[in-house]
Amino acid sequence: xxxxxxxxxxxxxxxxxxxxxxxxxxxxxxxxxxxxxxxxxxxxxxxxxxxxxxxxxxxxxxxxxxxxxxxxxxxxxxxxxxxxxxxxxxxxxxxxxxxxxxxxxxxxxxxxxxxxxxxxxxxxxxxxxxxxxxxxxxxxxxxxxxxxxxxxxxxxxxxxxxxxxxxxxxxxxxx
Amino acid sequence: xxxxxxxxxxxxxxxxxxxxxxxxxxxxxxxxxxxxxxxxxxxxxxxxxxxxxxxxxxxxxxxxxxxxxxxxxxxxxxxxxxxxxxxxxxxxxxxxxxxxxxxxxxxxxxxxxxxxxxxxxxxxxxxxxxxxxxxxxxxxxxxxxxxxxxxxxxxxxxxxxxxxxxxxxxxxxxxxxxxxxxxxxxxxxxxxxxxxxxxxxxxxxxxxxxxxxxxxxxxxxxxxxxxxxxxxxxxxxxxxxxxxxxxxxxxxxxxxxxxxxxxxxxxxxxxxxxxxxxxxxxxxxxxxxxxxxxxxxxxxxxxxxxxxxxxxxxxxxxxxxxxxxxxxxxxxxxxxxxxxxxxxxxxxxxxxxxxxxxxxxxxxxxxxxxxxxxxxxxxxxxxxxxxxxxxxxxxxxxxxxxxxxxxxxxxxxxxxxxxxxxxxxxxxxxxxxxxxxxxxxxxxxxxxxxxxxxxxxxxxxxxxxxxxxxxxxxxxxxxxxxxxxxxxxxxxxxxxxxxxxxxxxxxxxxxxxxxxxxxxxxxxxxxxxxxxxxxxxxxxxxxxxxxxxxxxxxxxxxxxxxxxxxxxxxxxxxxxxxxxxxxxxxxxxxxxxxxxxxx
Numbered sequence: 001x002x003x004x005x006x007x008x009x010x011x012x013x014x015x016x017x018x019x020x021x022x023x024x025x026x027x028x029x030x031x032x033x034x035x036x037x038x039x040x041x042x043x044x045x046x047x048x049x050x051x052x053x054x055x056x057x058x059x060x061x062x063x064x065x066x067x068x069x070x071x072x073x074x075x076x077x078x079x080x081x082x083x084x085x086x087x088x089x090x091x092x093x094x095x096x097x098x099x100x101x102x103x104x105x106x107x108x109x110x111x112x113x114x115x116x117x118x119x120x121x122x123x124x125x126x127x128x129x130x131x132x133x134x135x136x137x138x139x140x141x142x143x144x145x146x147x148x149x150x151x152x153x154x155x156x157x158x159x160x161x162x163x164x165x166x167x168x169x170x171x172x173x174x175x
Numbered sequence: 176x177x178x179x180x181x182x183x184x185x186x187x188x189x190x191x192x193x194x195x196x197x198x199x200x201x202x203x204x205x206x207x208x209x210x211x212x213x214x215x216x217x218x219x220x221x222x223x224x225x226x227x228x229x230x231x232x233x234x235x236x237x238x239x240x241x242x243x244x245x246x247x248x249x250x251x252x253x254x255x256x257x258x259x260x261x262x263x264x265x266x267x268x269x270x271x272x273x274x275x276x277x278x279x280x281x282x283x284x285x286x287x288x289x290x291x292x293x294x295x296x297x298x299x300x301x302x303x304x305x306x307x308x309x310x311x312x313x314x315x316x317x318x319x320x321x322x323x324x325x326x327x328x329x330x331x332x333x334x335x336x337x338x339x340x341x342x343x344x345x346x347x348x349x350x351x352x353x354x355x356x357x358x359x360x361x362x363x364x365x366x367x368x369x370x371x372x373x374x375x376x377x378x379x380x381x382x383x384x385x386x387x388x389x390x391x392x393x394x395x396x397x398x399x400x401x402x403x404x405x406x407x408x409x410x411x412x413x414x415x416x417x418x419x420x421x422x423x424x425x426x427x428x429x430x431x432x433x434x435x436x437x438x439x440x441x442x443x444x445x446x447x448x449x450x451x452x453x454x455x456x457x458x459x460x461x462x463x464x465x466x467x468x469x470x471x472x473x474x475x476x477x478x479x480x481x482x483x484x485x486x487x488x489x490x491x492x493x494x495x496x497x498x499x500x501x502x503x504x505x506x507x508x509x510x511x512x513x514x515x516x517x518x519x520x521x522x523x524x525x526x527x528x529x530x531x532x533x534x535x536x537x538x539x540x541x542x543x544x545x546x547x548x549x550x551x552x553x554x555x556x557x558x559x560x561x562x563x564x565x566x567x568x569x570x571x572x573x574x575x576x577x578x579x580x581x582x583x584x585x586x587x588x589x590x591x592x593x594x595x596x597x598x599x600x601x602x603x604x605x606x607x608x609x610x611x612x613x614x615x616x617x618x619x620x621x622x623x624x625x626x627x628x629x630x631x632x633x634x635x636x637x638x639x640x641x642x643x644x645x646x647x648x649x650x651x652x653x654x655x656x657x658x659x660x661x662x663x664x665x666x667x668x669x670x671x672x673x674x675x676x677x678x679x680x681x682x683x684x685x686x687x688x689x690x691x692x693x694x695x696x697x698x699x700x701x702x703x704x705x706x707x708x709x710x711x712x713x714x715x716x717x718x719x720x721x722x723x724x725x726x727x728x729x730x731x732x733x734x735x736x737x738x739x740x741x742x743x744x745x746x747x748x749x750x751x752x753x754x755x756x757x758x759x760x761x762x763x764x765x766x767x768x769x770x771x772x773x774x
Contacts, residue, residue: 058643061738071750076729
């Protein structure tokens with residue numbers, strides 16, 4: 001279990017921090033990760049855990065964006081390569097590669113990211129609506145956060161996955 | 176009920192579970208009692224059941240239940256004392272009371288008792304009980320009983336066969352309406368009780384003890400391992416010592432786990448009687464309303480099946496039995512003129528064969544005429560005239576299972592086996608089961624359901640394709656062999672395999688799943704023959720790994736549409752392995768072949 005970094009289930013501390021953050025300074029607590037040179041942020045409450053990359057089992061005839069399935073302590077969950085999802089060149093997994101496990105509409109799934117850097121707190125009022133973005137379609141972006149000199153793209157996983165569902169249907173029809 | 180708050184919800188829950196069980200049993204017992212009215216022990220059992228319900232509901236202050244069960248008890252008491260003889264009217268009233276009690280119980284489950292107008296029912300119970308109506312026992316009732324008895328004694332059957340028409344219950348007063356009520360009620364009360372049984376179940380203490388014992392052993396083994404680890408790190412144990420102790424421990428662990436798996440599954444197993452026991456009543460009521468004479472033979476009700484299947488099996492079986500009643504069994508006159516006993520027989524049988532449960536629904540009715548099925552199939556455009564000529568009668572009967580084959584109107588045309596048979600089949604598929612139908616016109620119809628013993632554990636054959644391992648349900652594996660050059664042929668652009676002089680469609684798993692070739696030299700040299708229904712398909716793989724018992728898990732979201740994959744399992748190395756669905760594989764071959772033809 002040492003490979004796992006429990007982010008969410010821990011401690012009342014983290015949660016209350018978040019809550020109290022909303023109370024005065026209105027802080028957003030984010031897990032930040034990298035995909036192809038860009039830094040992304042995901043609301044910490046959405047993240048169940050972050051695990052190291054492990055051997056994927058490919059599922060034949062599955063939707064393109066599903067890279068395969070993994071065993072998460074006895075539960076089989078699909079994993080989705082965000083590089084592929086964002087139309088970026090795919091890279092071989094390395095020591096830095098992580099799977100961010102989230103729950104979307106009651107389904108647990110994993111996102112493969114290049115690396116996970118840290119847990120950040122940024123003031124909510126520094127978040128700006130999404131500008132025109134290059135590689136990442138802006139529909140999946142709920143905003144852009146600023147932290148010192150860094151720009152953080154805030155990811156909307158619900159929208160990311162609801163679009164994916166639409167992608168499945170034609171696939172299913174073909175199968 | 177002001178004192179509701181005093182009552183412990185757990186107590187009410189217990190009352191409901193117990194009473195519902197008693198009522199279920201009552202159903203069966205009452206119908207049996209109709210056939211054997213002098214069975215004192217049976218009568219006592221019915222009486223005791225009602226008495227228990229009355230007692231507990233009195234304590235819990237469910238007043239309408241008390242009143243109703245009390246009056247029903249009176250009737251039974253009079254019967255017990257021999258003051259009156261059982262009449263059909265009495266039985267109808269008792270059954271109506273039983274149904275009403277069932278409705279009240281489900282109301283309690285749903286939130287609380289409602290207002291009931293049970294006065295007429297109470298009056299009817301009282302009226303039915305009046306000994307002064309002794310001459311009323313419609314004379315068909317005793318005949319009916321004797322007919323049932325006679326049918327039980329084979330020798331008597333022939334004798335009876337000459338004049339069985341009189342055994343038809345001529346009196347069916349409120350029957351149709353009542354039967355309607357009953358089925359509606361069963362639908363209503365059926366669902367909540369099903370929900371309930373999902374939440375709780377009764378388990379034999381012996382089974383639990385076994386489970387606890389094994390858990391005890393597991394704990395001991397864990398302690399032993401912990402000790403080993405301490406001894407080794409403190410240097411008290413040599414590497415060699417550790418190796419041998421460790422392998423011993425691993426062997427014991429695997430033994431205990433297997434036992435634990437079996438014991439755990441056993442706790443989920445219940446006698447199939449839980450499904451079967453509603454049928455005597457169903458057959459009685461439907462037969463009465465259709466004015467047919469039908470005897471239900473139930474066998475093997477002690478056969479144990481997985482609890483989840485009890486819920487899934489109920490509807491398909493009701494469907495099949497109703498089909499037999501509605502369309503299989505002919506009217507008594509028709510039966511007699513066909514030289515059969517006036518009373519029809521429906522047989523409901525369960526037995527275990529290896530790791531399968533076989534359930535048989537058989538009737539000695541009119542059977543299904545394959546010509547008419549074929550005719551309908553051609554009319555519906557399900558088959559061309561050319562193809563139709565090549566079909567065996569078994570294949571023709573299979574059309575019945577196609578969705579959309581039947582509607583109510585066609586049903587009558589076809590002696591009606593079509594009603595929702597596709598639904599029955601799809602329900603069975605959900606249980607990994609199969610259905611097979613055999614019918615001889617004039618002689619009757621037999622339906623076999625084959626179900627896996629459990630839904631939880633699946634014996635599989637592991638095969639390897641390049642670096643990927645796949646699991647195939649062992650149930651579907653017919654044989655495996657090494658492929659020789661010259662055995663693969665091309666027929667109309669599709670690959671086939673000649674094996675034992677037969678031609679099988681061939682599926683290259685590597686190509687189908689687009690598995691990348693590995694560096695190794697393993698190249699599609701093993702073939703696995705899968706049996707799907709009555710069709711066979713050959714699967715080409717690199718290597719056979721071996722057999723394994725696995726726990727099947729659903730693939731996560733977004734992956735339901737992969738038809739050739741049934742689910743996943745976790746291998747010894749912790750990796751996910753896919754469990755393939757033989758039916759899906761076959762469908763993809765056939766789909767492929769069809770596409771080729773179209774193109």
